[in-house]
Amino acid sequence: MKKVFLFSLSIMTAALLNVCAAPIDSYQKLTSAMLKGEQLAFILDLEECGGKPGMPIGYFSPSAITLFPATESVPEHATTSNLQFINHSGSPTYEYIKFTFYLDNTVVIQTSFYEAPNFKQIGESHIYTTSLGKGIYIKTPARAEKSYTFPPGWMLRPH
């Protein structure tokens, strides 16, 4: 009985660990999740990355990520970006945001704006340099779907 209880406990712990999976807080975890084909969600708080106070918090689930191997001049890194159409004070505008992740867990976030009709850049790009877990948080929402439902008090029932 005790063995069955311990066995059940170990399975439940493994299941719970899966449900409550730790966030992706390192470059290695990010590339590993990418190569496993896990779906990712980025939560971006630009204010925490050194942006102006009151900046909105962004959510982005990348559909494409590119992992570049190291070269003589550039270290290994992974990039992803998002281009979205916005109405910027009545002007049709493209907002571009690019994330570059490096081996030492630093993250470079670049934002640029372009006039939609001709793609002329509006102002200069803004670049924020931060690190994973500091204004940029990555989670794997797909893991949360794999929850196991345990009947209430199932472990406490006498057998």
Added chain:
Amino acid sequence: MKKLFLFNFAIMATALLNVFAAPIDSYQKLTSAMLEGKQFVFLLDQKQIAGFPGGPTRYFIPTTMELALATHVTQGHVTTSHLQLIDTVQDTPFYQSIRYTFYEDNTVMVQFTSYYPGSFKQMGNPIIYMTSLDKGIHVKTIDRAEKDDVTLTN
């Protein structure tokens, strides 16, 4: 006691099925999963398909796919594509379109085309790579993906 054992067994069986679920390694599996409405992730090892060591590895989750049935002149195929803006600060930004075509004989065509973003004029000729499923291009369904590690070649 017996119920508890069966319950544990059910959980374990689910976990094992998850661990050993097969990736999508054929056109038939791809179209079948597509028609079941499954979500996919593609892993493209560009150094393997292009044969140059510095090639990147690409991760792509398609949101649209098109299945074209075989005709008397063409074999059945599935296509999807991705358009992204490439802006490296130093260079002029450009659009890069990556188009994936999966054929009935398990061959896969990957085509890269670049465009000027203002005019959408094509930049040079497209670059086309021919490969086959599981040879530089790995397709998985998202719900299975967590446990299927891919070993990439150097």
